[in-house]
Amino acid sequence: MNDINNTIAKLEFAQIGWVVPDIHTAVKFLGNTLGVAVFPQPEHVRAQDLGMTYYGKVVAGEWLTTQTYNGSTFIELIQPISGQSIFHDYLAKYPLGGTQHLAFRLPINDFSQITGDLRKQKYTVISEVDHPIARMTFFDTYQTLGVATEIMGVTQEGWKAIEQMKKTN
Secondary structure: HHHHHHHHHOOOEEEEEOOOOHHHHHHHHHHHEEEOOOOOOOOOEEHHHHHOOOOEOOOOOEEEEEEOOOOOOOOEEEEEEOOOOHHHHHHHHHOEEEEEEEEEEEHHHHHHHHHHHHOOOOOOOOEEEOOOOEEEEOOOOOHOOOOOEEEEOOOOOHHHHHHHHOOOO
C-alpha cells in the first residue's frame, strides 16, 4: 500500500461530497428517485464567514450546501454560486458536477499528525476551515485518487453534532 493509502487506512470514512450545478434538482433526484434520506433545506454559505482558506487566503466564495446521513455515511451536496473555492474549481472543470471529495474523520487530537503526514507526502492543501465542531483540511489528491481528500478533526462538540444529524435522518 502506498503512503496515502496507509494514512487514510487509519481514518473513518465519513462523507461523499458532490458538487452539482443545481442543488434542488440533485436533492429531488436523490430523494424521490433513489430514496436517499431526506436532505435539509440547502443553506447559503460564505467562505469568509467560516474563515475558509483557498490556497492559504480567505477569499470571497459562496455556495449552497446540504447534507444527509444515509445509514452508513453522510452525503453532502454543494452548489457553487459565486467567487472562488475548491468547489467552484471543480464545477468549472466538470460543468455537469460529480464526486468532488471524500471525507475521512478522526478525533481532533490526531488531526495534526494525519494532516502533517499528508503534507510530508507533498499533497497540496487547497482549503482549510477551523470550525467549532471540526478542523477540516482539503488536500489535492486528484492525481492519486481522482478526488480531493478532506480530513476532519472532530471536536467533542462535533461528535455530538454528528450523532444529532444521524438521529434526524
